Amino acid sequence: MKQNKYDDDVFFSKYSKMRRSREGLEGAGEWHELVKMLPDFHGKRVLDLGCGFGWHCQYALDYGARSVTGVDISEKMLLEAKARTSPVIRYICLPMEDIDFPADSFDVVISSLAFHYVQFFKDIVGKVAACLSSHGEFVFSVEHPIFTACGTQDWHYDGQGNRLHWPVDQYFTESKRDARFLGESVTKYHRTLTTYVSNLLELGFEVTGLVEPTPPEDWLHTVSGMSDELRRPMMLLISGKRKS
Amino acid sequence: MKQNKYDDDVFFSKYSKMRRSREGLEGAGEWHELVKMLPDFHGKRVLDLGCGFGWHCQYALDYGARSVTGVDISEKMLLEAKARTSPVIRYICLPMEDIDFPADSFDVVISSLAFHYVQFFKDIVGKVAACLSSHGEFVFSVEHPIFTACGTQDWHYDGQGNRLHWPVDQYFTESKRDARFLGESVTKYHRTLTTYVSNLLELGFEVTGLVEPTPPEDWLHTVSGMSDELRRPMMLLISGKRKS
Numbered sequence: 177m178k179q180n181k182y183d184d185d186v187f188f189s190k191y192s193k194m195r196r197s198r199e200g201l202e203g204a205g206e207w208h209e210l211v212k213m214l215p216d217f218h219g220k221r222v223l224d225l226g227c228g229f230g231w232h233c234q235y236a237l238d239y240g241a242r243s244v245t246g247v248d249i250s251e252k253m254l255l256e257a258k259a260r261t262s263p264v265i266r267y268i269c270l271p272m273e274d275i276d277f278p279a280d281s282f283d284v285v286i287s288s289l290a291f292h293y294v295q296f297f298k299d300i301v302g303k304v305a306a307c308l309s310s311h312g313e314f315v316f317s318v319e320h321p322i323f324t325a326c327g328t329q330d331w332h333y334d335g336q337g338n339r340l341h342w343p344v345d346q347y348f349t350e351s352k353r354d355a356r357f358l359g360e361s362v363t364k365y366h367r368t369l370t371t372y373v374s375n376l377l378e379l380g381f382e383v384t385g386l387v388e389p390t391p392p393e394d395w396l397h398t399v400s401g402m403s404d405e406l407r408r409p410m411m412l413l414i415s416g417k418r419k420s
Numbered sequence: 421m422k423q424n425k426y427d428d429d430v431f432f433s434k435y436s437k438m439r440r441s442r443e444g445l446e447g448a449g450e451w452h453e454l455v456k457m458l459p460d461f462h463g464k465r466v467l468d469l470g471c472g473f474g475w476h477c478q479y480a481l482d483y484g485a486r487s488v489t490g491v492d493i494s495e496k497m498l499l500e501a502k503a504r505t506s507p508v509i510r511y512i513c514l515p516m517e518d519i520d521f522p523a524d525s526f527d528v529v530i531s532s533l534a535f536h537y538v539q540f541f542k543d544i545v546g547k548v549a550a551c552l553s554s555h556g557e558f559v560f561s562v563e564h565p566i567f568t569a570c571g572t573q574d575w576h577y578d579g580q581g582n583r584l585h586w587p588v589d590q591y592f593t594e595s596k597r598d599a600r601f602l603g604e605s606v607t608k609y610h611r612t613l614t615t616y617v618s619n620l621l622e623l624g625f626e627v628t629g630l631v632e633p634t635p636p637e638d639w640l641h642t643v644s645g646m647s648d649e650l651r652r653p654m655m656l657l658i659s660g661k662r663k664s
Contacts, residue, residue, distance in 0.1 A: 322566055322588060325652075332576065332585070343576070343585035344566060348634050348650040368653070369613065373630040383627045386617040390592050406592040408569075409612070 178271040179293055179363050182228075182250035190358040192256075200231045205402075206317060206411050209389035210288070213415040215313045217241040220283040223307070225272040225300070225316075226290025230257030233265045236286070245282070247272055272300060277307035287316040289411070292324060292364045295352070298375040305379045305418060314381060314416045320388060320409040324366040327353035331404075342408035372414060381416035388412055422515040423537055423607050426472075426494035434602040436500075444475045449646075450561060450655050453633035454532070457659040459557045461485040464527040467551070469516040469544070469560075470534025474501030477509045480530070489526070491516050516544060521551035531560040533655070536568060536608045539596070542619040549623045549662060558625060558660045564632060564653040568610040571597035575648075586652035616658060625660035632656055 471490030
């Protein structure tokens with residue numbers, strides 16, 4: 177059973193209130209790093225896996241993509257995407273695990289913070305490789321393995337509620353985690369950095385970039401608690417290119 | 421001032437008693453993974469940075485290297501290396517930061533658990549790139565950024581002395597850490613995974629492998645406390661290849 181948490185009314189409502197949902201790309205703390213890793217979209221056929229509200233789809237279109245396809249399991253997300261973004265973007269309501277595009281369908285595949293909801297990463301990479309053009313590019317972000325390892329996704333506190341440090345445990349146990357996100361219970365899948373990188377290499381990708389983003393400099397001074405984001409990595413951004 | 425902790429009598433004596441010092445490669449918990457990442461040494465000119473007792477130098481020689489050079493800052497380490505390994509291996513007593521070999525001096529550069537003692541990783545990568553042959557290979561291990569982040573290099577315990585989890589803090593603060601190793605104070609340098617990988621990419625390497633090793637299966641059952649090694653990554657192994 178593939179998880180469709182974003183069609184849950186309460187969760188969706190909370191997600192819609194997040195800064196990244198309201199403000200789009202500029203409201204996402206990792207965007208300033210992710211954007212540097214994106215290829216030139218001009219004339220490219222672009223696929224976005226787990227496209228959500230369609231912010232990245234619209235960006236690709238704005239920057240010259242010839243065609244853009246967004247895939248998401250959640251009907252609610254896609255309704256929002258259709259309302260907010262260009263009608264030329266093709267949205268498909270489908271679990272990303274079920275994509276089955278013909279060879280050479282896309283020149284660029286992107287995915288933002290979606291793969292940690294997927295149990296079998298290697299299968300996804302295989303499907304991406306299968307539908308990408310020769311030397312096609314693949315850029316994605318996920319929650320960092322250090323962030324997903326414990327499962328609780330919270331700091332370790334002292335008796336006074338101060339954040340002492342970030343706890344890591346069960347790192348090499350790759351499996352489901354019952355995480356808390358927006359006060360709700362959400363299933364995520366923890367996997368190691370080794371798995372993320374090795375699966376890409378094994379399936380014929382060259383790793384062209386790997387970045388653990390820190391927040392934009394001005395957020396550190398203006399957003400409460402943001403300096404704690406320098407204490408542990410929360411996200412992992414990887415870019416790759418098909419070697420043949 | 422480059423650190424030469426291994427010429428400290430007490431530290432050296434303790435280091436010499438470690439399983440990896442007494443037993444060599446088979447006594448090192450990461451060797452079974454590192455060995456898979458090493459290239460075919462046959463006919464190659466090999467450099468080992470921070471060669472210590474010379475175990476990896478001897479391995480390269482045993483597996484067909486045409487010539488082997490080991491560099492280490494510690495005279496004590498090199499005395500041991502000379503006593504234990506083949507006289508055809510050339511040992512140079514020098515901080516690895518000071519190497520200055522001509523272009524195309526080596527086909528393979530290896531380094532085992534030494535770069536976390538070095539302040540400027542990118543400088544080392546530049547020097548490695550400069551002396552490697554075209555498409556030359558570079559394989560190294562370091563302590564994992566998750567292991568070096570806090571500096572204390574110890575678990576977080578409960579009141580009864582149980583290991584609760586591994587603490588992570590100051591992850592994005594790349595600087596010196598006063599670590600405890602073998603009960604002694606040792607200076608190490610923490611840097612992020614981003615830095616390790618990005619520096620390699622920036623200096624013209626393709627990343628061909630990235631592994632966070634777990635202990636050999638049989639150690640988990642025979643060595644006390646070894647199962648805790650599955651709770652957090654301790655080492656990071658990376659292999660790369662000059663792209664031109």
